[in-house]
Amino acid sequence: MDEQNMPASALVSVRGLAKHFPSGSGRLRKPRAPVLRVLSDINIDIIEGETLGLVGESGSGKTTLGRCIIGIHRVDAGAILYRGRNGSIIDVCSMDDARLRAMQRDVRMIFQDPFSSLNPRMRVMDIIGDALRVNGIARGTELEDRVAEMVRRVGLSPDKMRRYPHAFSGGERQRINIARALILEPRLVIADEAVSALDVSIRAQVLELLKQLQAELKLTYLFISHDLSVVEDICDRVAVMSQGDIVELADTDVMYRHPQHEYTRTLLRAVPIPDPRLRRLVRQQTSPDTTQE
Incomplete structure (x- = not known):
């Protein structure tokens, strides 16, 4: 992959990415079973310091794309170029397991479910600090101090570090998830x-926390969501996915005012708007008759 295809401002560049899965699994999978195309020829840049929104309905491929970028899924075609801390450009798709694990210290993920994503048998201190221990970064008192500082950053009290996840509310558990993602001081966070x-x-409180942490820690976000009202609040640019393809990409305010693709207009019309006057205005803006193609 030609590194010149990667803009100087980009932290990650995805080029020609394709991902397929077998249509069956386990005993139901036939030797010549057809494959399910999940991603097809994806091209996108994640600019350092921005929040890029990735939206689409369930099954559109947005979560698969995020998991390919972090290396959870291996791709079938294309490249994922990552600009390292020293400025070197590496193709994530060609990394061996050891280099991939090192890269995953810089690229972390916050998962959807704040309940099932936390091990109920581990204390909060161990959940957050496990990555420090596994990577040989900190142990003992130093590890506890670093976890305590991160717990404070996400708005929780260090006094609760020795509790188990069941003692926390859903919002507090998601703050624990955020702390776990940030404890290694990553550059890119896939939410x-x-x-x-x-x-x-x-x-609203968690979104405000994410924005605050981005400013303090100089983070880049890939924010995956099906909710366009949430994306509008936090994202600088938005990419819209449908059936494994990116059908539209634009600055957030431009896309919400002048959506170009019919699928984007359909998503925007589905956003609930309490104010009837504003609702009529949005419907007018997303009508095919008033939107330039």
């Missing part, structure tokens, strides 16, 4: 439906 399981008031 996969990170607030979809939270009620509206808690969701």
Whole structure:
């Protein structure tokens, strides 16, 4: 892959990415079973310091793309170029397991479900600090101090570090998930439906926390969501996915005011808007008759 295809401002560049899965699994999988195309020829840049939204309905491929970028899924074609801390450009798809694990210290993920994503048998201190221990970064008192500082950053009290996940609310558990993702001081955080399981008031608090942490820690976010109202609040740019393809990519304010693709307009029309006057305005803006193609 030609490194000149990667913009100087990009932290990650995805080029020609394709990912397929067998249509069956286990005993149901036939030797010549057809494959399910999940991603097809994806091209996108994640600019350092931005929050890029990735939206689409369930099954559109957005979560698969996030998992390919972090290396959970191996791709069938294309390249994922990552700019390292020293400025060197590496193709994630060609990394061996050892180099991939090292890269995954820089690229972390916040998962959707704040309940099932935390081991109920581990204390919060161990959940957050495990990555420090596994990577040989800190142990003992130093590890506890670093975990305590991160717990404070996400708005929880260090006094609760020795408790188990069941002692926390859903919003607090998601803050623990955020702390776990940030404890290794990553550069890119992939937030996969990170607030979809939270009620509206808690969701707003967690979004504000994510914005605050981004400013303090100079983070880059890939924010995956099906909720366009959430994406509008936090994202600089938005990519819209449908059936494994990116059908539209634009600055957030431009896309919400002048969506170009019919699928984007359909998603925007589905966003609930309490104010009837504003609702009529949005419907007018997303009508095919008033939108330039």
